Amino acid sequence: MYERQEITQAQLEVQRRCCEKIKDALSDRPRFALVDTYGCQQNESDSEILRGWLMDCGYGLTSDPAQADIVVFNTCAVREHAEQRVYGNVGALTHNKAKNPDLIVAVGGCMTQQETVKEKLKNSFRVVDMVFGPHEVWKFPELLWSVMERRGRRGNKSRVIAAEPSDGVVAEGLPRQRDSEIKAWLSIMNGCDNFCTYCIVPHVRGRERSRRPEAILAEARKLAEAGVKDITLLGQNVNSYGKGLADGMDFPDLLRAVNDLPGDFVLRFMTSHPKDATEKLFRTMAECDKIAHHIHLPAQSGSSRVLKAMNRHYDREKYLDTVAMARKLLPDLVLTTDIIVGFPGETEADFEETLSLVEEVRYDAMFTFIYSPRTGTPAASMPDPVSRAEKQVWFDRLLDSANRISAEKHAAYVGKTCRVLVDGETNDPTRNLSARTKGGRLVHLTGDPALVGQFVNAEITDSSTWALFGHASE
Ligand code: 5AD
Ligand code: SF4
Numbered sequence: 152m153y154e155r156q157e158i159t160q161a162q163l164e165v166q167r168r169c170c171e172k173i174k175d176a177l178s179d180r181p182r183f184a185l186v187d188t189y190g191c192q193q194n195e196s197d198s199e200i201l202r203g204w205l206m207d208c209g210y211g212l213t214s215d216p217a218q219a220d221i222v223v224f225n226t227c228a229v230r231e232h233a234e235q236r237v238y239g240n241v242g243a244l245t246h247n248k249a250k251n252p253d254l255i256v257a258v259g260g261c262m263t264q265q266e267t268v269k270e271k272l273k274n275s276f277r278v279v280d281m282v283f284g285p286h287e288v289w290k291f292p293e294l295l296w297s298v299m300e301r302r303g304r305r306g307n308k309s310r311v312i313a314a315e316p317s318d319g320v321v322a323e324g325l326p327r328q329r330d331s332e333i334k335a336w337l338s339i340m341n342g343c344d345n346f347c348t349y350c351i352v353p354h355v356r357g358r359e360r361s362r363r364p365e366a367i368l369a370e371a372r373k374l375a376e377a378g379v380k381d382i383t384l385l386g387q388n389v390n391s392y393g394k395g396l397a398d399g400m401d402f403p404d405l406l407r408a409v410n411d412l413p414g415d416f417v418l419r420f421m422t423s424h425p426k427d428a429t430e431k432l433f434r435t436m437a438e439c440d441k442i443a444h445h446i447h448l449p450a451q452s453g454s455s456r457v458l459k460a461m462n463r464h465y466d467r468e469k470y471l472d473t474v475a476m477a478r479k480l481l482p483d484l485v486l487t488t489d490i491i492v493g494f495p496g497e498t499e500a501d502f503e504e505t506l507s508l509v510e511e512v513r514y515d516a517m518f519t520f521i522y523s524p525r526t527g528t529p530a531a532s533m534p535d536p537v538s539r540a541e542k543q544v545w546f547d548r549l550l551d552s553a554n555r556i557s558a559e560k561h562a563a564y565v566g567k568t569c570r571v572l573v574d575g576e577t578n579d580p581t582r583n584l585s586a587r588t589k590g591g592r593l594v595h596l597t598g599d600p601a602l603v604g605q606f607v608n609a610e611i612t613d614s615s616t617w618a619l620f621g622h623a624s625e
Contacts, residue, residue: 177208178209184222189260224257224258228260258276281310286317323366333604364405382419443590448470455504521542567611571589592619
């Protein structure tokens with residue numbers, strides 16, 4: 152049984168003192184930090200905290216590895232490809248360190264919670280000075296200070312290898328350097344208890360634990376007061392928010408409470424597990440004016456047999472029923488999904504069912520992945536007779552279908568006027584602004600750069616598989 156572990160004020164005070172010590176030690180000249188993020192929005196959010204800590208330690212931020220005095224990798228373990236990229240990029244810093252022996256290289260994130268990865272970083276990547284897990288973001292200054300202190304005393308025997316096994320903690324009051332003044336991530340929970348058989352997340356991110364509603368609402372209120380226009384509530388499975396809290400608040404209740412805060416903002420959330428997406432959720436989405444009519448509802452497969460082997464707790468029919476209920480209550484719903492192709496034991500017939508699900512549901516956008524075995528998960532030891540080449544053929548067929556449907560869905564916007572939030576400028580002089588519809592579709596617009604950060608009406612004149620095009624009509 153998981154016991155909630157809350158970080159205390161005293162523990163945070165230790166971190167603040169470490170920040171001061173680091174700041175003093177580095178006061179001779181300006182220092183710069185680079186945080187390189189891989190994977191999901193939860194990691195993006197953790198990286199904002201890491202940047203907050205680094206700034207509290209006296210670092211400026213840079214995106215140039217050659218200028219950096221510390222490089223922090225915030226890694227992802229969901230698929231092997233992301234891990235290989237991290238190894239490549241960490242290894243590449245060997246040259247930088249040869250030029251600048253003071254460079255500190257830290258590796259954090261989900262990869263490090265796997266014992267084999269931790270060993271590999273320790274034994275084969277001498278360039279790495281510090282390894283820490285997602286459960287240790289709250290004590291980043293303490294770990295960094297140990298590296299620095301040991302460096303002073305013990306030369307290059309200064310490494311700190313943490314990433315201790317943990318079910319996870321709940322930490323409030325951490326600093327955060329937000330990436331944007333317009334859009335914000337708001338993490339409402341952490342970890343996952345679902346144990347889908349292919350997925351490493353429950354093994355590395357620990358048990359599911361929700362932040363208290365007061366803390367979330369206070370943060371959301373601050374964001375709205377600061378003029379943030381787009382707030383995304385984050386969790387591995389937001390639909391089970393509140394489990395284990397005494398407040399009796401579930402996810403729809405929380406959504407409604409955030410919606411009711413003063414301010415002009417769009418409220419989004421991700422990710423939703425289909426097994427926990429209820430009528431109450433969709434009714435709440437329909438009733439609350441700030442909530443985007445978008446749901447990311449990962450199907451993973453269209454074959455009930457494969458879904459069972461994945462331990463998803465729904466079958467094809469139940470998933471389709473959920474989609475039908477959602478669309479009945481929210482006729483303009485934007486629906487997106489994740490699909491895994493080539494799960495162990497998946498047959499051509501199973502794959503055809505996935506394809507037919509995609510054709511039936513007609514997603515606005517899809518994230519498609521070829522199954523990647525993750526050590527320690529049940530699926531990694533299931534027989535997997537289909538060749539990589541065959542999986543690639545299936546994958547390409549799925550992608551063709553997904554792209555055609557997205558293009559058709561986007562084409563249906565042409566000639567319409569949509570309310571969009573202008574969120575930035577592009578490098579394209581003919582479509583100089585980027586924006587999002589309330590449903591989250593990307594729009595490239597022509598318009599006055601002063602519109603960045605504002606809601607405007609956009610006339611949609613053209614579309615592609617990936618985006619809508621138009622001009623600001625206000
Ligand atoms: N292989 C391929 N895709 C995976 N995902 C999670 N684990 C794996 C894996 N082992 C995908 C799922 C999930 C998304 C975030 O990543 O589709 O929804
Ligand atoms: Fe992984 Fe399933 Fe949890 Fe999502 S719900 S993080 S796919 S175990």
